[in-house]
Amino acid sequence: MTSTIRPADESGVCGGACEPIRGTATGAPRGSLRRPAAMSGNLDVSGLVDSDGGLLDRAIFTDESLYQQELRRVFAPSWLFLAHADQFHKPGDFFTTYMGEDPVIVTLDKNRRIRAFLNSCRHRGARVCRADFGATRNFTCTYHGWAYDLEGKLISIPNKEGYPDSFDAKQWGLIEVPHVESYHGLIFGTWHPEPVSLRESLGDMAWYMDAMLDHDEQGTVVVGGVHKWVLSGNWKLAAEQFATDWYHVNMSHASALMLLSPSAKPKDEIIHRTGRQYVDPNGHGAGFPVHPKNRFDARTVHEWMDYGALRERLGDARVEGPMTTGHATVFPNFSYLPINGSVRVWHPKGPDTMEVWAWTIVDKSMPEEVREAQRLYNLRTFGPSGIFEQDDGENWSEVQAISHGFITNGVPLNYQMGLGSEREDGRHPGRTSELYSDAAGRSFYARWRELMNTPAWHEESR
Numbered sequence: 001m002t003s004t005i006r007p008a009d010e011s012g013v014c015g016g017a018c019e020p021i022r023g024t025a026t027g028a029p030r031g032s033l034r035r036p037a038a039m040s041g042n043l044d045v046s047g048l049v050d051s052d053g054g055l056l057d058r059a060i061f062t063d064e065s066l067y068q069q070e071l072r073r074v075f076a077p078s079w080l081f082l083a084h085a086d087q088f089h090k091p092g093d094f095f096t097t098y099m100g101e102d103p104v105i106v107t108l109d110k111n112r113r114i115r116a117f118l119n120s121c122r123h124r125g126a127r128v129c130r131a132d133f134g135a136t137r138n139f140t141c142t143y144h145g146w147a148y149d150l151e152g153k154l155i156s157i158p159n160k161e162g163y164p165d166s167f168d169a170k171q172w173g174l175i176e177v178p179h180v181e182s183y184h185g186l187i188f189g190t191w192h193p194e195p196v197s198l199r200e201s202l203g204d205m206a207w208y209m210d211a212m213l214d215h216d217e218q219g220t221v222v223v224g225g226v227h228k229w230v231l232s233g234n235w236k237l238a239a240e241q242f243a244t245d246w247y248h249v250n251m252s253h254a255s256a257l258m259l260l261s262p263s264a265k266p267k268d269e270i271i272h273r274t275g276r277q278y279v280d281p282n283g284h285g286a287g288f289p290v291h292p293k294n295r296f297d298a299r300t301v302h303e304w305m306d307y308g309a310l311r312e313r314l315g316d317a318r319v320e321g322p323m324t325t326g327h328a329t330v331f332p333n334f335s336y337l338p339i340n341g342s343v344r345v346w347h348p349k350g351p352d353t354m355e356v357w358a359w360t361i362v363d364k365s366m367p368e369e370v371r372e373a374q375r376l377y378n379l380r381t382f383g384p385s386g387i388f389e390q391d392d393g394e395n396w397s398e399v400q401a402i403s404h405g406f407i408t409n410g411v412p413l414n415y416q417m418g419l420g421s422e423r424e425d426g427r428h429p430g431r432t433s434e435l436y437s438d439a440a441g442r443s444f445y446a447r448w449r450e451l452m453n454t455p456a457w458h459e460e461s462r
């Protein structure tokens with residue numbers, strides 16, 4: 001495959017992609033401001049992702065201009081995970097996070113509606129909320145004192161009489177994320193003004209997510225706080241692995257597996273372990289071993305689970321598959337591990353760095369001691385210093401550390417395991433591949449390529 005990055009206007013693929021970014025992408029008035037087209041020059045990435053052949057060009061992990069294009073064309077139009085509904089109980093409860101690199105405040109308004117706003121003051125751009133989470137009656141910028149209510153309206157301006165009569169406070173409220181929806185307690189938002197619904201974008205992936213989120217009528221709650229840590233490595237390395245990579249488990253985590261079960265022979269498992277990998281056309285993915293007698297690893301959790309009731313609610317295929325052991329990614333950057341109740345976002349921080357934000361969620365119906373057992377199990381295995389999490393972070397950082405070498409960067413990566421193996425297996429919805437396969441990874445990058453080559457709504461010409 002070729003590794004040439006071509007400007008979109010040379011290939012013709014991106015059509016109007018080289019038009020200036022529309023000033024009204026967020027609805028904010030721009031007066032006579034115009035951005036030169038060169039600031040948003042988009043690249044045709046067709047030559048960088050060969051999904052049919054299972055090859056990837058490493059430039060997609062290192063190139064700064066591709067990274068900027070990702071923020072415009074992958075993150076801005078996609079549904080992105082914001083928070084868990086359990087983080088908001090009273091009007092004014094808020095949590096601050098990011099959509100791509102855009103800071104946002106998620107809050108419950110007076111009508112108990114979850115809303116999300118760009119966390120940037122309309123005056124000179126400072127964050128109007130610098131706390132990670134909390135409760136407030138309004139958001140007051142600490143730079144000059146502009147204040148906004150829970151609906152994002154500008155309600156107070158020091159020295160208002162100093163502004164011209166034409167100044168209209170209604171035009172200067174916080175920029176609102178236009179669509180916020182939730183699925184079984186997971187709240188997502190998108191900047192796309194006319195998106196497909198969150199449920200539609202999840203498609204069959206929802207069936208796999210329910211295996212963790214829908215054990216009973218009460219749903220899930222968050223235990224503990226949000227763990228945050230910074231890793232060297234492109235965000236896609238982590239998102240891709242959680243979509244498609246059970247292959248690394250027995251090698252990368254060999255010492256951790258032997259510690260947990262001394263009689264295990266990790267290398268043998270690679271041949272004998274059976275399971276499936278779900279391959280979603282929208283780039284999501286999930287992999288899970290299949291055990292007729294599945295179990296949760298934390299003994300207290302295992303003993304509390306009512307497997308009979310779970311089989312009735314979720315069906316045998318889910319209880320014996322994706323309910324416990326496994327991994328999953330909702331495209332682009334939300335991932336989870338059912339056995340730990342770990343949900344996480346891989347926040348992009350430039351091509352070479354990601355920031356991991358991880359929550360532990362448990363069934364609301366769990367008694368306190370069971371919640372605590374699950375929290376501790378997650379902390380020991382997939383907390384920031386967990387025995388598995390450290391193995392994974394080390395791999396991503398290792399891959400990234402050498403990828404800027406001129407020769408290294410031009411050597412393609414292999415995603416050929418299980419080529420052509422996807423099929424309807426009659427037991428799990430959608431198409432699945434073998435447990436050990438790169439099929440969901442190929443689909444993840446096919447979706448990435450599609451979005452990277454498609455002008456987003458904000459690029460429509462005036």
Ligand code: FES
Nearest residue numbers: 121123124141144
């Ligand atoms: S930057 Fe917020 S009030 Fe000036």
Ligand SMILES: [Fe+2]
Nearest residue numbers: 248249388392
């Ligand atoms: Fe891992």
